[in-house]
Amino acid sequence: MHFIIVGAGSIGCYVGGRLAAAGQRVAFVGRPRTMAPLAQGGLTVSDLEGFKAHLETSQLVLADSVALAWSKLQDSKEPTVVLLCVKGGATEAAAREIGAACPSDTVVVSLQNGVENVARITNAAPHLQAVAGMAPYNVVALQPNQVHRGTVGSLCLADSPVTRDMAAVLTASGLPTVLAPDMRAVQWGKLLLNLNNPVNALSDLPLREELTDRDYRHVLAALQTEALAVMARADIQPAKASAVAPSMLPHVLRLPNWLFTRVAARMLRMDAQARSSMWEDMQQGRTTEIEDLCGAVVRLAAQHHTTAPLSAAMCQMVAAHQKGQRITGQALRQTLGIA
Template sequence: MTSSPTDLPAPARIAIMGAGAVGCYYGGMLARAGHSVVLIGRPAHVQAVQRDGLRLQTQSFDERIRLEASCDAAAVAGAQLVLMSVKSTDTEAAAEQLRPHLAPDALIVTLQNGVDNARRLRAALPGQAVAAAVVYVAVEMAGPGHVRHHGRGELLLEPAPASAAAADLLNRSGVPTQISADAEAALWTKLVINCAYNALSAIARQPYGPLVQQAGVAQVMDDVVGECLAVARAENVVLSEPKIREAVHGLARSMPAQYSSTAQDLMRGRGTEIDHLNGHIVRRGAAHGIPTPANRVLHTLVHLVQHQPSHD
């Protein structure tokens, strides 16, 4: 019998598209809880998982979890829940790869950075149920097939068909998940925080704690946040400026040893999502006639670092 879009069987078949640190953490937690999980990712990572299982190293356990892994998007076939965790730059390409293999009643939950991935997925996959999730987790790939968890892990999910069932499944798997009609504001709040930290952490190659102690950094962050809030207002997104600024300043206190995802990408020689962070603010600011010089400089500098030739 085919499940309706508002139901998810237990155990469920779940696919992680773009299984990097974030996707592997949630995939590992779901597999650990007994669900049938397939990770779709890069060859070196997939081979390590196929050979040894996924090593999930958290603050409370360090285990090797057996689950499926593949480099082929066709592995999504039969999944009732698809967690999308590819880079925001790859959203449309990933949707194109998935389209022939998706079950019509599958729910796609985007775990990606940025604020427009759910909209882009709905445009690329008409009729498919899509929900944006706001991700609060500090994780890194410590090597092929090895995820290291540094803290948090909760999700905020926007309402959609099967959102309630997905939230229940995630909660039962040790992933605190809430459904919120204010998911868009939460996505924007995370975007503002990412704009304040990601580029600076990447350019300086410093974690958040030492970074904010450097001369001038707090002032640059304040400039970035002010521009982001102006753009958010123009986009009719209601944010509390005092709460945003407190969240920005509080991040370095709560995650002093964390490097931004942009810093991790640059240190691994990979492309970044900066176009969907500070770059998004620059583009939307231009559309509304709002100057965004601080975001523009950070966006440009990350591109310069990202594309500089190797001297090895």
């Protein structure tokens, strides 16, 4: 099985790098700013369990377009799967490019944050096989050509005959993968956890340090409580995406520090310097995924004739935030009116 990574950012380079390190043929498609370091120095992938591998440039298939990537991989009869790792706002453009370059029924797996990307792929390129996926972990770029997974978890794909074969390849390549019959529930369960991304970005702190600050946790708990209420109104039951059941997450987050660090020990299993992808986007001056996270909660609320004022406020705060600013947990609680 061959793979094309469309969106060779942190997640794309980690997943693609692990596949390539295991001997799979992988083509990386990305912007010049991300592809140039790979062309000059290869790619290094590592994780918090101690795995580390360096791939020389000669071991990588690099392309500036999906069409070129597809042509470079068509030297055998192996099936080719596209792993889509761009930010949600770039999904439709990427899907149109994939649709123009790849044959009908090409499988495109969304490994993106958010709950709306499969629909975007289908709308933009209906002849593709869009498959929902979920990458649970935090990956950061330590160097322009080195990515590091700082938290734990397994990839998740919608259960189907094609993804069963794919899951076996991914797992054998060091990317443990599970299959789910209801990816909508999985995606909303992951979104609950991803509501911490804007909190972490505004805190300007490593994830572990932010999560051990009870004020920031109160903000996250309030965002999750609001989102859970909106989901209930929409008859969505989010899947368990962590060691704690979705309905219990806000209660655990509000615990005193001495108890939280014991109850949520698995949640805190991460590199000391791990940060959210939204923080990284802010530092690089890139568009964030706030509209795919808090914005999705706001849109779901509107569809069911209710509101999500905290998520709406977070969308505005992230959009207005300047690199280098740090909002304390107490100030964030006060701004949002969280008791």
